[in-house]
Amino acid sequence: MKTFNRYLFAAILLAASSAHALEFSEVQAAKSSMVFGYKQMNVPLSGKFAKFAIQAHFDPSRPGAAQAKIDIDLSSIDTGNSDADEEVLGKLWFNTKLYPTGQFVSSTIKALGGDRYEATGKLSIKGKSLDVSAPFTFKQDGAYAIFDGSFKMNRLDYGLGEGLWADIATVANEVSITFHFVASSKK
Amino acid sequence: MNKHYTSFAIALHWMVAALIFCAFPIGLYMSDLKLSPLKLQLFSYHKWLGVTVFLIVVIRVIWRATHTPPALPDSIAVWQQRAAHGLHHLLYVLMFAIPVTGWLMSSAKGVPTVYLGLIPLPDLLGKDKALGHLLENIHATLNYLMLALLVLHVAAALKHHFIERDDTLARMLPFLKK
Numbered sequence: 001m002k003t004f005n006r007y008l009f010a011a012i013l014l015a016a017s018s019a020h021a022l023e024f025s026e027v028q029a030a031k032s033s034m035v036f037g038y039k040q041m042n043v044p045l046s047g048k049f050a051k052f053a054i055q056a057h058f059d060p061s062r063p064g065a066a067q068a069k070i071d072i073d074l075s076s077i078d079t080g081n082s083d084a085d086e087e088v089l090g091k092l093w094f095n096t097k098l099y100p101t102g103q104f105v106s107s108t109i110k111a112l113g114g115d116r117y118e119a120t121g122k123l124s125i126k127g128k129s130l131d132v133s134a135p136f137t138f139k140q141d142g143a144y145a146i147f148d149g150s151f152k153m154n155r156l157d158y159g160l161g162e163g164l165w166a167d168i169a170t171v172a173n174e175v176s177i178t179f180h181f182v183a184s185s186k187k
Numbered sequence: 188m189n190k191h192y193t194s195f196a197i198a199l200h201w202m203v204a205a206l207i208f209c210a211f212p213i214g215l216y217m218s219d220l221k222l223s224p225l226k227l228q229l230f231s232y233h234k235w236l237g238v239t240v241f242l243i244v245v246i247r248v249i250w251r252a253t254h255t256p257p258a259l260p261d262s263i264a265v266w267q268q269r270a271a272h273g274l275h276h277l278l279y280v281l282m283f284a285i286p287v288t289g290w291l292m293s294s295a296k297g298v299p300t301v302y303l304g305l306i307p308l309p310d311l312l313g314k315d316k317a318l319g320h321l322l323e324n325i326h327a328t329l330n331y332l333m334l335a336l337l338v339l340h341v342a343a344a345l346k347h348h349f350i351e352r353d354d355t356l357a358r359m360l361p362f363l364k365k
Contacts, residue, residue: 041227041304081298165226170228
């Protein structure tokens with residue numbers, strides 16, 4: 001019996017460690033989302049980017065080795081206000097003709113304890129690259145990893161809304177980005 | 188019985204008149220504007236004016252329910268007195284229905300109303316493009332109906348003052364009393 005228990009223990013340990021060693025790298029685009037919130041005349045509005053591509057790998061046991069690169073198709077924006085969807089593609093906002101893609105590339109991903117982590121890296125939009133940090137949570141649900149996080153940015157830091165739109169009393173400077181990524185491990 | 192409305196009722200009447208006088212042309216002008224910060228500002232101001240009209244009209248209805256308005260001059264034919272009452276009722280209905288349809292339309296279009304930029308009103312409807320468009324048409328139609336009724340309302344008041352030379356208008360403007 002003792003021997004049996006020892007084998008059982010070893011088996012559980014093995015199973016647990018192999019589950020832990022899963023590396024999540026296949027992002028499920030259809031299950032993932034990237035939304036943003038902003039204020040216009042102090043009215044909270046939300047929008048989203050429908051198209052983005054993610055190359056990433058994340059192993060919760062080795063967060064230091066994790067990496068993420070996210071390419072956002074900026075013209076896939078839905079501002080939540082159909083009037084604005086066309087306007088924000090223009091020169092004063094994203095200028096998607098010249099800068100069609102927004103990109104985040106992680107430099108470090110560190111564990112904050114529990115299921116909390118933080119990704120730091122460069123966010124590049126409209127020719128400007130700035131450091132951002134985004135805390136996120138990692139949850140494992142069967143074969144899937146679920147990443148939820150958010151961070152705030154100032155639109156004017158990236159020249160989003162120039163000229164007459166630079167007035168932050170009408171459209172607030174602060175934009176919050178909330179992401180929900182679902183990934184599976186490579187089989 | 189008093190020959191004119193109380194100063195409280197008079198104040199509320201003219202406040203609503205002034206607010207509608209501002210909200211109507213702003214609404215007409217802003218709808219066709221190309222998107223700009225000015226357009227966003229005007230939409231907000233228009234909604235604030237509408238919410239204010241709604242709040243004052245609630246008080247006016249309470250006032251009407253608890254007070255008897257001054258009688259119209261006896262010289263006015265009964266059918267005309269009835270027409271005046273009917274017109275007043277319709278105007279009250281519109282002063283409710285127009286802000287409410289504007290509020291619902293905002294919600295359906297996905298832009299909530301935040302009164303004075305401070306107090307968020309709840310969204311009674313979810314975002315729904317087709318419904319938003321329908322409510323926009325209803326809101327506009329009710330406004331044109333109100334405009335037509337207001338032309339009648341003002342024309343009747345002026346006719347009584349300048350042609351019949353009675354004290355109808357003086358009920359709302361006591362200093363005009365003959």
